[in-house]
Amino acid sequence: MQYYRVICSLLLTSIMTLSWPVLAGGQVLAQAEAESALPPLPDEQPRSPKGISLWQPGDPGQRLFIDGSVLTPDGQGIAGAILSVRQADANGVYHPDRYRADLVTDQDGRYAFGTVLPGQYASVKHIHVYVQHDAYQPLQTEIVFMG
Template sequence: MTTPATVTEEAVASLRATADPRLRDVLTGLIRHLHAFARETRLTHKEWERAVRFLTETGQTCTETRQEFILLSDVLGLSMLVETVNAERTPGATESTVLGPFHLTESPVRALGADIDLVGGGEPCVVSGRVVSADGTPLPGAVLDVWQADADGYYDVQRPDVQPPGNGRGLFAADTEGRFWFRTCVPSPYPIPTDGPVGELLSATGRHPYRPAHIHFIASADGHTPVTTHIFVKGGDYLDSDAVLAVRESLVKDFARTEDPALAKEFGITGPFRHARFDLVLERA
């Protein structure tokens, strides 16, 4: 007969026929930790029911353009922890950080130098750099998937009535020397969505919903491990209190103001602009 003292081992034993050994190991760990949590906190029926309802509401909030479960993982620090435990990083390689909940649509293919800010209204900005291997070898044709919020702090999928599809997004291929550059607007800090279960959780725990200003990247090249990362605007708000706990010091970059007319002409910009330089260093696979 099952008893409080035996239920954990019985639940673990029920997995013995699992054909996939990794699945068996993961589920075994999950069961043991969940049971230990329930015992440690003396979880009540009411709390268990509320947790089930919360997870149900989280799933019901997900749509084709919104991933509430990723958002939940982000604010609990789980997304960043998964990045950390999987990062056997070569010294000097670009650090990874969270994917975030808004990488849900395909970025349009764009030519180097294209402007991903299709609505305007923000401060003009150029992001440039190189994609190289850990030994400094340029990676010609490396692919960069880029996405960011607009100057008001919203992604295209959040305000389809204001932003055209693909605004703030671009898929670029580095040139023969591994170089890339594109135009955009300086990103702004913004709140993660708070109109769902994750927002209720933040409110209940007295946490703010804001992320520091950033631009997302996924960089990939043949023979190398892709990296998912951001760059953050140096000196911006919330760098020390990111709602999804994802800031890394190496990824905070200076978006320096420049009035160099020759540089402006090179990038196809008229007047002063901000310039962020960012090299992506990939590890060999």
């Protein structure tokens, strides 16, 4: 099975109208765009380790490996940022206990996870990303897949 790598860096700031193209091989594969701020996540919410896979053996769909960094406005990595990712499966169906995880960035602000290309259901194919860190404004964004 062929995997595609998606690199997505997210910028935390007080300005909530930013967007970032995700490039692979010189082509835009996805677009992450900030939408709004979110309330803090509950302290008791479980956190998955960095580098997890959201798909299970036998799941249909194109495999993706998404990695990137959460950055300050001047480009420094933010350690300990919490990323909550949520998405539909390859058929465009959301599940209450699948294709979702809470990740914590490493000491350099990096994160990584494996997943499948989400199916289209009402709009474009996308992955919801919610980013939170005590020292920065929370960020709600989506990685949007063109085509």
